[in-house]
Amino acid sequence: MNHKISTKRRKLPQLANTLHGIEEWYSHIFKHLGWIVLAAGKGNTKKVDAYKHSLEQFVEVVDHVASEYEDPDRLHDMNVMKMHVEYLLSFLDEIGI
Numbered sequence: 001m002n003h004k005i006s007t008k009r010r011k012l013p014q015l016a017n018t019l020h021g022i023e024e025w026y027s028h029i030f031k032h033l034g035w036i037v038l039a040a041g042k043g044n045t046k047k048v049d050a051y052k053h054s055l056e057q058f059v060e061v062v063d064h065v066a067s068e069y070e071d072p073d074r075l076h077d078m079n080v081m082k083m084h085v086e087y088l089l090s091f092l093d094e095i096g097i
Contacts, residue, residue: 026081040097
């Protein structure tokens with residue numbers, strides 16, 4: 001038998017994620033908040049912009065993944081995470097970061 005191994009990398013859709021991945025990402029967001037505040041204080045706008053973009057992507061991914069679930073507990077968890085990140089985004093805008 002001749003099995004060919006594809007050299008092309010398969011790309012997942014941009015919004016593909018698991019609930020576990022979302023939970024890890026959510027934890028990462030809050031762990032890095034302090035570093036982002038320090039970066040903003042030093043005028044490092046690239047890191048701050050990348051962080052804010054990551055927050056916006058998180059909200060988009062949670063909306064997409066939530067549309068694939070029916071379990072009310074998981075939907076509730078994702079909604080709470082999304083609300084916290086949206087609040088964080090508004091807070092960063094409010095304090096000028």
